Structures are given as C-alpha cells and as structure tokens.
Amino acid sequence: MDTSDFRNGLSLIYDNDIYTIVDFQHVKPGKGGAFVRSTLKNLRTGRTLDKTWRAGEKMEAAYLERKPMQYLYEQDGEYFLMDMDTFEQIGVSATVIGAQAKYMKENMEVQAVSHKEQILQVNVPDFMELAVIETDPGVRGDTASGGSKPATVEGGVVVQVPFFINVGDKLKIDTRTDSYLERVKS
Helix, strand or coil, X not given: CXXXXXXXXXXXXXXXXXXXXXXXXXXXXXXXXXXXXXXXXXXXXXXXXXXXXXXXXXXXXXXXXXXEEEEEEEECCEEEEEECCCCCEEEEEHHHHHHHHXXXXXXXXXXEEEECXXXXXXXXXXXXXXXXXXXXXXXXXXCCXXXXXXXXXXXXXXXXECCCCCCCCEEEEECCCCEEEEEECC
C-alpha cells in the first residue's frame, strides 16, 4: 500500500512494529513535493508517533483479525482466553491486557485483536454494568446535582458518583474513561 490508501483506523507495519493510523493529512505545499503527515498508535505499547511520509511512499499493510473470545481466568500474571469457535485456550500476558484487566470478570466476552496468530490487544466492552462494593452512605437530602463522591465497584475500580449512590447499586460504567454514566435499575 502507499500513502494514497491512508485512512483512519488502517493498520501498517513500520519499524518492525504494528501501528494504526489515528489521524493523517495530505499536504501540498506551493514549493516542493507533496507529503502526508500522520499520527500513528503502536498496538503493542499504546504510544503515539508523528510520522511524515513522502507522497506515494510504499509500506506494508498489517492485516489484523478481530474475534470474540471468552475470558476464563488469571494465573501468575497470565490471562487465559478461549476461542469460542474452536474452544482452544490461549494464554495472554498481563502486559498485553494492560489497564483493562481491572474490568475483566470470569466468563465475560472480550474482543481479541491479533496479527499472524499473535494476540496484540484484548478489549473489554466499552460499557459495563458493575455493582458498588464500597462507598460512603447516602444521606437524606443528597440529590443528583451538587457534587460527587468516590465509589469502588466490582474489580476494584474507583469512580466518582453522585451522592445518592449506595453500596449494592448497579452502575453503568464507561470502561474507556473509568467514569460513571447512570444507575441501572435491577
């Protein structure tokens, strides 16, 4: 592929690593040749990189496979996932799981991103319903507006919630930002 094929979300191999294009811009200056400015995100480390390409420059495309898998259990820093089609179990290191480990519950479905049979990323759902396991008690008169307090939900994640939230309440949490969205009726 070359720079004319660029689009957001496209994956490519650069410096023997796999990157996804986060943003790009074709630039045609009045003097000199055209070029493409891009922001790339490393799929293994999560770091971003700004890279400028000459127009028409060629690079190797990275073909990624996304498939649903079931999280089974964690043992000695290794997370075991099961392919839901073949029932094959695969161990994935904690470094690949990253910060999403705090949301992983046994038997939940996750999205695995792999390249040439090697899992690069494991993504939990963007929104999860989790029960509050610890927070200060709500007091009569606390309303939905007027501040927040910390609450610990299943998995040990601490989120800021309104004062009326109590232990045992189920909350909808945005796993990308660790933020409270709403209380879920049981």
